[in-house]
Amino acid sequence: MSIGWFVVGTDTGIGKTHATCALLHALARRHARVCGMKPIAAGGVQTPDGLSNEDSIAHRAASTVRVRPELDNPILLPEPLSPHLAAARAGTAISFDTVLDAVTELRTRTDALVVEGAGGFLVPLSETQTGADLAAALGLPLVLVVGMRLGCLNHALLTAEAIRARGLALAGWIANRVDPDFLCPEENLAYLRTHLGAPLWADLPFSARPDPRADADRFMLPDVL
Ligand SMILES: Nc1ncnc2c1ncn2[C@@H]1O[C@H](COP(=O)(O)OP(=O)(O)OP(=O)(O)O)[C@@H](O)[C@H]1O
Numbered sequence: 001m002s003i004g005w006f007v008v009g010t011d012t013g014i015g016k017t018h019a020t021c022a023l024l025h026a027l028a029r030r031h032a033r034v035c036g037m038k039p040i041a042a043g044g045v046q047t048p049d050g051l052s053n054e055d056s057i058a059h060r061a062a063s064t065v066r067v068r069p070e071l072d073n074p075i076l077l078p079e080p081l082s083p084h085l086a087a088a089r090a091g092t093a094i095s096f097d098t099v100l101d102a103v104t105e106l107r108t109r110t111d112a113l114v115v116e117g118a119g120g121f122l123v124p125l126s127e128t129q130t131g132a133d134l135a136a137a138l139g140l141p142l143v144l145v146v147g148m149r150l151g152c153l154n155h156a157l158l159t160a161e162a163i164r165a166r167g168l169a170l171a172g173w174i175a176n177r178v179d180p181d182f183l184c185p186e187e188n189l190a191y192l193r194t195h196l197g198a199p200l201w202a203d204l205p206f207s208a209r210p211d212p213r214a215d216a217d218r219f220m221l222p223d224v225l
């Protein structure tokens, strides 16, 4: 059974995928079989193998094991929308059992598994379920990626509160400097270090071409991992 985490973000478009891939490269320095997973993806691109999701393509490039797409991306919805809308427009419903079965099998095939959620923590998956319900069903400790930009303090603290309100564990957080014009970044980072109540796993710099392999150097993972 692998160790594993569920990666959540302060929002969509804040670089969860880059942070997930950098974490995968960092874990690959300690573990042989490391794999990324996007259980629910909304938005696909045509590839020679058919429809694929760009997050999954990035995860596969940062993973040390290759599994079939039904395992590392069991639910792929074509349109880049909130998953509840993408599912409805595809005439389907998101099945937690499908995701849980894939995670269970992946955990037997890997030493470290990193699962990237869609959007932010409370992203709707149906009229009645959200990403928080999926996180609770998976039961994995959470890693919060904070897109460092104005507004992130509120978003990060709200997300941490929502995680803890469900009895889930926030194992660590990753600062991702997505805005090169963000004023007082060090002071904002310092505030979150003091108030988020979880260890900072990495501080990832802004880059016009983010390189997850290079950013693996920036991780300060607990020794137990
Ligand atoms: N450190 C960084 N510096 C500069 N740009 C970055 C950085 N990290 C991510 N980006 C860019 O930010 C954009 C948004 O990232 P992306 O869409 O992958 O976010 P996400 O949180 O994974 O979203 P989703 O909810 O769709 O999974 C991408 O174009 C990505 O290349």
Ligand SMILES: C[C@H](N)[C@H](N)CCCCCC(=O)O
Residues within 6 Å of the ligand: 012, 041, 042, 043, 079, 080, 081, 082, 083, 118, 119, 120, 122, 123, 124
């Ligand atoms: C399509 C996008 N890239 C993400 N996968 C899904 C983001 C959904 C956000 C929904 C919302 O919170 O308003």
Ligand SMILES: [Mg+2]
Residues within 6 Å of the ligand: 015, 016, 017, 018, 055, 116
């Ligand atoms: Mg992503």
